[in-house]
Amino acid sequence: MTRRQSPARRREARAGYLFLLPFAVVFTAMLVVPLVYSAYLSLYRRQLVGGTAFVGLANYARALKDQEFLAGVGRVGLVLLVQVPVMLVLALVLALVLDSGRLHLKRFVRLAVFVPYAVPAVIAALMWGYLYGRDFGPFAQLAKALGVAPFDFLGNGTMLGSIMNIVTWSFVGYNMIIMYSALRTVPAELYEAARIDGAGEFQIAWSIKVPALRPAIILTVIFSVIGSFQLFNEPSILRSIAPNVITRGYTPNLYAYNQAFAAQDMNYSAAIAFLLGFVIMIVSYVFQLTTRRKAAAA
Amino acid sequence: MTPRTLTTTALAALLALGLGACSSPSSDTTATSANPATTATTAPSDFDKAMATPTTLTFWTWVNDIQNQIDLFTAKYPAIKVEVVNAGQGGPEYQKLRTAIEAGSGAPDVAQIEYQYLSSFRLTNDLLDLKPYVGDITGEFPGWIASQIGGNGGIWGVPQDTGPMGFLYRTDLLQAAGLKTPATWAEFGTAATAYHTATGNYLTDMPGNDPGQLVGLFWQAGARPFAYDGDKTVTIDLTSDKVNQVLEFWQPLVDNGAVATDPDFTDQWYQGLANGTYASWLTAAWGPLFLQGTAGDTSGKWGAAPLPQWQTGAPVSGNWGGSTDAVLASSPNPVAAAELARFINLEKAPALTLANEQFLFPAMTSILGAPEFADATSDFYGGQKVNALFATISGTVSTDFEWLPFMDYVYSSFNDTLGKAWADKTDLKAGAAAWQADLVQYAQAQGFTVK
Known part of the structure; x- marks a missing residue:
């Protein structure tokens, strides 16, 4: 059965589309078109000698067998498994502490934790590169003063941890703010009721605050999944001081960049970028699915 | 999937793609160059x-x-x-x-x-x-x-x-360690070990991230690792005897830490040159002036000399x-x-x-x-005529050195192969072989015939 819309409704609908138009234009021009173009690029192969040929999914097949690419994905996967939980737990604890209202200098602490997020990633990486420095960084100076060998933050085995530290430092405040704002929306009556029922502060935090934070936590996890897989600035900057530790395929994005600009292989680069996009989509989706299942079971 | 996750994931994919979307696969706009046959x-x-x-x-x-x-x-x-x-x-x-x-x-x-x-x-x-x-x-x-x-x-x-290559060194530090300016690589090797043992510092820094410098030394040794015929054929030869000769020379110095292997053109490296951690720099003709800007406090304490030589007699250099x-x-x-x-x-x-x-x-x-x-003299180099020295060196750069038509890739690959072996102090010849293999693979994938 078709329902006929009244003229007023139709006018409203038209106005709706009109309001949407500016966004739709920018979205199409800046996101959809490049996306389609990249997809198109990724299906071709262009050689320095021999020109361009349509190769179907050959670039994707190559990437799936490319040890450098897979190692890069594995590396950012490790960041996801190690760094993200640490960062989010820290953010959660900080948000809870701030929300408890028992902290002196609350505003100052909130700002201090958030400020690193306001530092551009490139500056942050440069700054940490200096702090990690083996000769003149403060850690090295301290080690020297104590007469022990300075710790090598930029070695083969330690670099990933050092990068995770930078990322945590940069983003813990951002995630904290998201969680903290979510906490502020919890009605105070709930806490009062819980206290009357004899709940302690920890019990309130665990049984009321954390469940109330669920959507915010899910959001921060999704953002962090994306952030980890997209890791680029930090390794790219640290590469200049540890050029033989951070290889061209250290993270998938760095690899895509180097394929495009050092190897002049835009097509393969586009395929890598697409594959990375798929990986992110799959991981995000799996995460969503599991959290929803758990919510349904609960 | 909720609408929000859909946008988030789509956004993620888009961000990931931003990098790849900079070029077209369409064939070259082949602007043919002027006919080389016309010589008038x-x-x-x-x-x-x-x-x-x-x-x-x-x-x-x-x-x-x-x-x-x-x-x-x-x-x-x-x-x-x-x-x-x-x-x-x-x-x-x-x-x-x-x-x-x-x-x-x-x-x-x-x-x-x-x-x-x-x-x-x-x-x-x-x-x-x-x-x-x-x-x-x-x-x-x-x-x-x-x-x-x-x-x-x-x-x-x-x-x-x-950038004909020469050797800049701290005259005062070498003198204090009782070393004379090394004229041959053999002397350089001995001096490097002696200097490190005596002072704990390094005669020089030989980094794993500067293919230009190392290739200049290959050039001096007579290696011709690259060639390009101007059409489709490239030569890649990083496992030749001449290349091996250079690598075999550096291997023990790198292994036992007699020379530093810090990345160059970093803050740490600038400091190393300025504070005497490295007593010399195997550099090119643009190096003397660059060094003045970097290690200004050590003015008058530096000297310039030709590169150490493989054979005494007619001196040879490379270019960087x-x-x-x-x-x-x-x-x-x-x-x-x-x-x-x-x-x-x-x-x-x-x-x-x-x-x-x-x-x-x-x-x-x-x-x-x-x-x-x-005729210009330089106070930084104790009044030496550094220009004249490097002008002489320029005449000794050996001829017929060629390049590959994809040096960006060659140099970026170096850091992950031979350069990595250098920094990690592992087998340099294996590193060169890995470099060779990576370049051959790339050249073939790009449609070149590899000789």
């Missing part, structure tokens, strides 16, 4: 007409104060306007250049290109053969320049500066760095563009100011020998 230069009447026609040339270069030379050029040719763009030094400029070429618009008329990258732009037919415009200029330079700017019977760039000015095949003003490239680098007045005021180490034999240049 532009007829005088055509030349005068072109130089009198109001024209604006775009010139990409990273040379400081290039306006000095441009002013001389525009004073002579008032009809020509030159717009200078600093599009970055080396790699960043080439990336922009390739993007502009790819896009079919926005490329300059003249661009500064380092010697080792000329062939990568020749490969795609993006450079103009200058021979019909400026004639055969190779006679103006030391012999080794010919193979750097030549190929397929053409001239693909006008040499601007060069230096640039040309090349004309893009797409330039609508080839005559004026070629004249700009020639004028600023080959006319005495601009070439001398390039050498004496902008401190580019000259390519031209006549400037190398000019008293205004060669």
